[in-house]
Amino acid sequence: MSTHLILGGARSGKSAFAEKLAAASGLPVTYIATAQVYDAEFGTRVEHHKVRRPAHWATVEQSFNLAETLQTHAKADTCIIVDCLTLWLAQCICPDCERPDNLDWQQERDQLLEVLPKLAGTVLLVSNEVGMGIVPLGAINRQFQDEQGRLNQAVAERVNKVSFIAAGLPLTLKG
Numbered sequence: 001m002s003t004h005l006i007l008g009g010a011r012s013g014k015s016a017f018a019e020k021l022a023a024a025s026g027l028p029v030t031y032i033a034t035a036q037v038y039d040a041e042f043g044t045r046v047e048h049h050k051v052r053r054p055a056h057w058a059t060v061e062q063s064f065n066l067a068e069t070l071q072t073h074a075k076a077d078t079c080i081i082v083d084c085l086t087l088w089l090a091q092c093i094c095p096d097c098e099r100p101d102n103l104d105w106q107q108e109r110d111q112l113l114e115v116l117p118k119l120a121g122t123v124l125l126v127s128n129e130v131g132m133g134i135v136p137l138g139a140i141n142r143q144f145q146d147e148q149g150r151l152n153q154a155v156a157e158r159v160n161k162v163s164f165i166a167a168g169l170p171l172t173l174k175g
Contacts (some may be wrong), residue, residue, distance in 0.1 A: 002122045003159035004175075007129045007152060013168030015049060018081050018124045022057075025122055027079040029057040032070070034088040036063050036098060049083070063091050064100060067111035074119040085127035085155065089148055094140070109151060116158045127152055129164065 004021070008014035022029045031053060037043045053059070062069045066088055074080050082088075091097045092105040116123075131149045136142055156162045161175030 001120055002161070003116060003119065003125070004123070004161040004163065005125045005127060005152070005155050005159045006163050006165060006170075007127055007173075008165035009129060009132070012165045014126050014128075014165040015083050016052070016168065017163070017165050017170055018083065018126050019053065021124055022079045022081050022122075023054070025079045027077055027122060029054075029079045029081065030073045031057050031059045032066070032073065032080060032082045033059060033061045034063055034066065034082065034084060034091070036087075036091055038097075063088065064103060064108065066108065067115045070112075070119055070123065071115055074121050074123055076120045078121040080119075080121065080123045081126065082124070083126040085125055085151060086130070086148060089151055090144060093143060093147060105147070109147075109154075113154050113158060116155065125155060125159070127155070 006014045006018050006021075008017075033046075033049075035042070035046055037046055050059075060069060060073060066082065070080065070082070088108075089105075091099060092103060092108050128148065129152065130145050136145055156174065159174075162173040163170045164173050165171075
């Protein structure tokens with residue numbers, strides 16, 4: 001079992017780095033896409049990611065229940081990419097996002113953290129580093145920044161490797 005957290009800012013190359021690692025693994029790849037598309041511009045971004053992926057990779061679009069989805073798809077001799085934890089978190093806490101009525105962010109988070117060390121195969125987790133700028137205006141924005149920072153720290157504790165991507169270049173932080 002190998003788990004790898006890949007952090008970086010927006011447009012840093014973190015998704016492309018995860019895809020490169022997945023391709024180099026030689027394993028069958030399942031891409032877990034967490035995004036919900038809410039507007040045309042974001043739809044274009046998502047489409048860019050889709051076009052870049054090899055056609056033989058499986059794609060699972062799953063915005064919630066990430067722990068359960070990982071348990072279902074992470075198997076020995078497979079590679080999973082989760083892209084990305086940031087959008088998953090945002091959709092779990094955003095009051096305007098489409099989400100299940102009974103969704104509890106802390107429960108979602110705790111379930112993910114519990115299953116991470118138990119997953120089989122290779123798991124690549126993509127996440128944004130959002131704590132390098134100013135503290136944002138607005139309570140939901142500050143909550144998001146705080147939760148993302150806490151999530152990244154907790155995931156980093158539980159994985160084998162952590163990389164930080166800047167300008168498409170990886171820096172190993174752990175492992």
